[in-house]
Amino acid sequence: MTFLAENPAARLRRLANDTSATSMIELALLSPIAAMLLMGLVDTSFGFQKKLETEQVAQRVVEKATSYGNAGSDYSGLPQEAAEAANVPQSAVTMDKWLACDRVRQQNFDGTCPANQEISRHISIAIASSYAPMFPYGPLGQAVGAQEDGSIPFTVMSAVRIQ
Numbered sequence: 001m002t003f004l005a006e007n008p009a010a011r012l013r014r015l016a017n018d019t020s021a022t023s024m025i026e027l028a029l030l031s032p033i034a035a036m037l038l039m040g041l042v043d044t045s046f047g048f049q050k051k052l053e054t055e056q057v058a059q060r061v062v063e064k065a066t067s068y069g070n071a072g073s074d075y076s077g078l079p080q081e082a083a084e085a086a087n088v089p090q091s092a093v094t095m096d097k098w099l100a101c102d103r104v105r106q107q108n109f110d111g112t113c114p115a116n117q118e119i120s121r122h123i124s125i126a127i128a129s130s131y132a133p134m135f136p137y138g139p140l141g142q143a144v145g146a147q148e149d150g151s152i153p154f155t156v157m158s159a160v161r162i163q
Contacts, residue, residue: 058158132150
């Protein structure tokens, strides 16, 4: 008896018991989800790579500050170096210098501490940048902090004690 000659109830029972193409149907249903997860994972990896590269720039710049030697050194070129190395505008780089007397932050970097107090001078570099994902994520991207243009902003900072 052919398939079309059977009564409709028998055809439905036979189709319900037929598992010959189940794997292909499951693959067709799940492959778009798996592809989207893979693309998201790759995109996230590139974003973390950019953030780590920017962190390395900040760390190298403050490490360079340690080679200057003393508090009277001119650190004014560090933000420009950081901006060039991170490929961001100089306005996206912030340098902070401070003096601490007994671990209390003071206003004047070039000042001195009263006698018998621990003296330490510090420099920090903060770099603001952003990562533009390969794919637009719409509301999902906005949920993780993406801006209107789809880019995801981040800020990295590195600090070092120079004295």
